[in-house]
Amino acid sequence: MTDLPGIGSAMADKLASAGFGTIEALAAALPQEVASLTGLSLSASQRIISAAREALDLGFKTADEIYEKRMKVARITTGSRNLDSLLGGGVETQIITEFYGEYGSGKTQICHQLCVNVQLPAEKGGLDGVAAYVDCEGTFRPERIVSMCRAAGLDPSRTLKNIIVARAYNSDHQMLIVDGVQDMVNEKNIRLLVVDSVTGFFRAEYPGRETLVMRQQKLNKHLHSLSRIAYMYEIAVVVTNQVVARPDTVFGDPIAAAGGHVLFHAPGARVFLKKLKGNRRIAKLVDSPYLPEGEAVFELTEDGIRDPAGD
């Protein structure tokens, strides 16, 4: 940060404590945001942001440069070939993937599985990286990781060491943790960031219609920073969102059933999960920037996420 013109170590510290600890974070920030969080003037904030953007060479790119960045998109296998093909080969880096569905639909199980799989080498469907797990519901279970490791022939203690877990206690804390993760991405080789669930605290803290606008604004800001992290650091960001399923249709309009979808404004893939019989689940790709909509059936097993037997 101190490489930027006009930023000394005192200023760098000030910016870091306001959540702008990296050039990327600063480059993507709004001047108003920097000003209000640091106490700097608007014009000084603008100047620093411009310097950060210049350092990163942000701004217009030609389509071939964008294509080159797209070519760097990597994927993490989910453990189920069906689900992977639905997602175009697995959960993508550079965007947010949202898994939403009712309780027990497998959102948390998928998150656990991805924390294991991101550690696999590329030829096995991983990214050779570390996972960061923001646990907002207290449902992270190392025992599940251990079972999944055993099934995959991985060393459980090594795998557990490569999953950084932070328990969040409210929505502000959740956002703070995400800022903190951002500062560790490169240093710790984090390639997957999970937020399970991304919406729970916001729903609880802003109940009812009167607070809906405020909830949505705050949530949008959070999703914006998640999506910025995914893009800037080229990592996969996976979020979950619990919704109440409508009992009368297999899919119907799940978004309407959710009582208003919350993740409209962030780019990414949305996957609706629904319970079938027993441990079977069906996933539906609802919104992807470029993949066709489709469905996939998978199973939740002791070993993790798998294709149904006989598939």
Ligand SMILES: Nc1ncnc2c1ncn2[C@@H]1O[C@H](COP(=O)(O)OP(=O)(O)OP(=O)(O)O)[C@@H](O)[C@H]1O
């Ligand atoms: N050890 C296991 N072996 C087999 N299946 C399991 C195991 N542990 C959990 N499951 C399956 O996972 C389901 C729970 O899924 P999960 O916790 O991912 O749901 P969720 O979508 O996160 O729900 P919520 O909205 O309540 O957080 C259980 O109902 C069960 O079917």
Ligand SMILES: [Mg+2]
């Ligand atoms: Mg869960």
